Amino acid sequence: MEENVGLFVIDLSGCDNTGEIINNVSLALEIPNASGRGISLKLRDNVLNQSQLLSIKSLIESYNSELVNVETSSLITQNACESMGIKVRQAKAQKVQQPEVDEKSPMLDVDSSSVENSKIALAQPAQNIANEQNSHNMNTQNSEHTVKNTNNLNETARQNKPIQMAGNLNQFEELKKELPKEAVVDSNPAPEQTPILRQTANQTNNEVSRQNINKEIFDGLERQTITVYKKASEANLQNEEDFEEVDFYAPPTNEPVVIDNKQTIYVNQTLRSGQTLEFDGNIVIIGDCHPGSEIKAAGDITVWGVLGSIAHAGSKGNREARIRALKMNAVQLRIANCYSRRPDGGNIPYIVKSAIFTPEEARIVDDNIVLFKMANQ
Amino acid sequence: MTGSVIVITSGKGGVGKTTTSANIGTALAKGGNKVVLIDTDIGLRNLDLLLGLENRIVYTIVDVVEERCKLKQALVKDKKNPNLCLLAAAQTRDKSAVNSEQLKEICETLKEEFDYILIDCPAGIEQGFQNAVAGANEAIVVTTPEMSAIRDADRIIGLLEAKEEVKKYRLLVNRVRPNLIKTNDMMSVEDVVEILSAELIGVIPEDTGVITSTNKGEPIVNDENSLAGQAYNNVAKRIQGEDVPFLDIDKPKNLVEKIKKFFSKKVKA
Numbered sequence: 001m002e003e004n005v006g007l008f009v010i011d012l013s014g015c016d017n018t019g020e021i022i023n024n025v026s027l028a029l030e031i032p033n034a035s036g037r038g039i040s041l042k043l044r045d046n047v048l049n050q051s052q053l054l055s056i057k058s059l060i061e062s063y064n065s066e067l068v069n070v071e072t073s074s075l076i077t078q079n080a081c082e083s084m085g086i087k088v089r090q091a092k093a094q095k096v097q098q099p100e101v102d103e104k105s106p107m108l109d110v111d112s113s114s115v116e117n118s119k120i121a122l123a124q125p126a127q128n129i130a131n132e133q134n135s136h137n138m139n140t141q142n143s144e145h146t147v148k149n150t151n152n153l154n155e156t157a158r159q160n161k162p163i164q165m166a167g168n169l170n171q172f173e174e175l176k177k178e179l180p181k182e183a184v185v186d187s188n189p190a191p192e193q194t195p196i197l198r199q200t201a202n203q204t205n206n207e208v209s210r211q212n213i214n215k216e217i218f219d220g221l222e223r224q225t226i227t228v229y230k231k232a233s234e235a236n237l238q239n240e241e242d243f244e245e246v247d248f249y250a251p252p253t254n255e256p257v258v259i260d261n262k263q264t265i266y267v268n269q270t271l272r273s274g275q276t277l278e279f280d281g282n283i284v285i286i287g288d289c290h291p292g293s294e295i296k297a298a299g300d301i302t303v304w305g306v307l308g309s310i311a312h313a314g315s316k317g318n319r320e321a322r323i324r325a326l327k328m329n330a331v332q333l334r335i336a337n338c339y340s341r342r343p344d345g346g347n348i349p350y351i352v353k354s355a356i357f358t359p360e361e362a363r364i365v366d367d368n369i370v371l372f373k374m375a376n377q
Numbered sequence: 378m379t380g381s382v383i384v385i386t387s388g389k390g391g392v393g394k395t396t397t398s399a400n401i402g403t404a405l406a407k408g409g410n411k412v413v414l415i416d417t418d419i420g421l422r423n424l425d426l427l428l429g430l431e432n433r434i435v436y437t438i439v440d441v442v443e444e445r446c447k448l449k450q451a452l453v454k455d456k457k458n459p460n461l462c463l464l465a466a467a468q469t470r471d472k473s474a475v476n477s478e479q480l481k482e483i484c485e486t487l488k489e490e491f492d493y494i495l496i497d498c499p500a501g502i503e504q505g506f507q508n509a510v511a512g513a514n515e516a517i518v519v520t521t522p523e524m525s526a527i528r529d530a531d532r533i534i535g536l537l538e539a540k541e542e543v544k545k546y547r548l549l550v551n552r553v554r555p556n557l558i559k560t561n562d563m564m565s566v567e568d569v570v571e572i573l574s575a576e577l578i579g580v581i582p583e584d585t586g587v588i589t590s591t592n593k594g595e596p597i598v599n600d601e602n603s604l605a606g607q608a609y610n611n612v613a614k615r616i617q618g619e620d621v622p623f624l625d626i627d628k629p630k631n632l633v634e635k636i637k638k639f640f641s642k643k644v645k646a
Contacts, residue, residue, distance in 0.1 A: 226435065274469050275469070276469045292468045292469075294469055332432060332434075332435075341432035341433055344432070345429075345594075
């Protein structure tokens with residue numbers, strides 16, 4: 001990895017199509033310390049032709065950065081890079097052959113998956129469907145799309161708004177229809193669980209039609225009752241001890257095991273009032289979350305700091321999702337469709353926020369959200 | 378039932394629009410009226426904080442407008458008074474998320490169920506102001522006895538007069554400090570009323586209790602001993618049509634001052 005010293009590495013191995021790659025690159029370039037540096041792209045088995053590479057290169061250059069090298073396992077991309085004079089690094093091909101496109105793959109039809117909670121929870125996420133044939137055929141169309149997408153994205157990033165890529169998904173649906181049934185899909189089963197702190201703002205596009213999801217979950221409810229979230233010691237639980245002993249990464253023993261190896265993003269900044277962060281996976285925030293901001297994740301939320309805002313874990317219905325923070329002061333904690341609020345008058349004033357930390361974890365116990373101490377485990 | 382829609386506005390920021398909305402709303406509700414407070418300061422909401430309802434908000438006015446929930450679901454009931462409801466603003470959006478027509482529609486719907494609809498207007502005269510004023514048929518213009526606030530209030534009154542729907546506007550002079558007026562360092566309430574030539578609805582003295590009540594999330598009208606609280610109660614009574622004399626905010630504190638005041642009045646007469 002010596003070649004990567006001083007370079008800003010953007011990992012794009014989880015991307016499905018060219019539009020997504022461009023989105024992720026432009027998002028990553030929004031990060032202040034990315035500008036003016038050499039950029040290294042990790043493409044893995046994504047396929048890019050010369051014109052696509054050229055547009056990515058010019059995008060990078062518009063941020064005063066320079067595309068230094070590309071890591072790829074695709075021959076087409078390699079050739080394109082060489083003809084443009086970009087250094088190529090061979091990546092280990094991670095090809096896992098899947099027999100055919102699963103029509104009911106939960107990652108694909110997002111609408112139905114929002115209803116069937118269990119499916120989401122047990123889904124093998126991050127299926128990178130990159131079809132070589134496909135991107136060949138769609139080259140011209142793609143490049144048209146990409147220009148539009150980057151514009152959109154730059155704007156949304158500036159406004160700190162949740163990023164919704166409905167357009168992108170529609171495009172994908174179109175692709176899916178055109179796919180012959182026997183098409184072989186390259187799939188990258190799970191992102192590597194490396195402890196590297198990734199700087200890429202890997203905001204993705206699986207976040208679709210939030211409105212629909214909300215409607216389906218809450219339809220027919222006249223008024224949402226929000227109970228106060230309690231500490232485990234106060235909750236008077238019968239099985240309190242069981243919960244205390246459980247390792248917090250493992251699900252409770254008598255529950256079905258949930259495999260949750262979705263992508264995780266690391267956000268190394270303080271979330272301020274009015275800012276929202278949405279992601280279809282786990283979120284780790286290194287910093288505080290001030291009141292007035294909102295975090296929404298399909299998986300877990302971990303805050304290395306004071307959580308003082310609204311946090312919604314398992315937003316697509318995963319009731320096993322957890323929220324943990326060094327200091328829990330959340331205005332509201334939401335897990336799946338279970339909502340809870342801070343007790344009245346329980347606000348920690350700004351002055352004492354840096355005092356002793358009491359790491360706590362929130363999870364659902366009998367339809368209530370309960371806080372468990374994470375110390376002494 | 379047709380309630381009256383009152384917008385609380387000022388032009389200048391920081392003169393106490395939100396504090397006034399929260400207190401008048403609470404006072405009206407305490408008097409047995411059904412009251413709903415609408416925060417139209419989208420992106421910079423504070424009204425929920427003053428009422429201590431921050432942790433109860435699930436849906437906001439933007440969710441109502443974008444049809445993610447029913448209007449009823451978005452109304453947050455007050456902790457103490459079930460007659461008081463809050464329709465909160467969204468914090469993660471901006472003023473352009475709602476337009477005048479939509480707010481007008483919300484007001485029309487709420488009119489049928491509530492006696493008073495108080496709209497907390499954002500500072501400025503842009504979209505946010507236009508939205509807040511759209512559905513209103515009465516206005517309370519809040520100002521402080523300072524030149525900058527008075528000039529902005531004058532501009533606002535001009536804009537309100539141009540609106541046909543707003544039948545009536547009244548002036549509320551906030552943060553009055555009697556001892557500064559005495560030494561001629563602050564404009565008196567009479568001066569303010571004369572400059573703006575508008576009907577007066579209340580005079581609120583400067584009170585440090587307002588700051589503590591804001592931090593606690595409890596309106597100061599709940600504090601019987603506070604002078605500002607009493608003044609807000611009186612404003613609420615005037616809104617209901619009662620004729621209440623203006624509070625003597627220049628209350629003598631001890632016996633010596635009482636005697637002094639007694640004699641100074643005699644001499645003037």
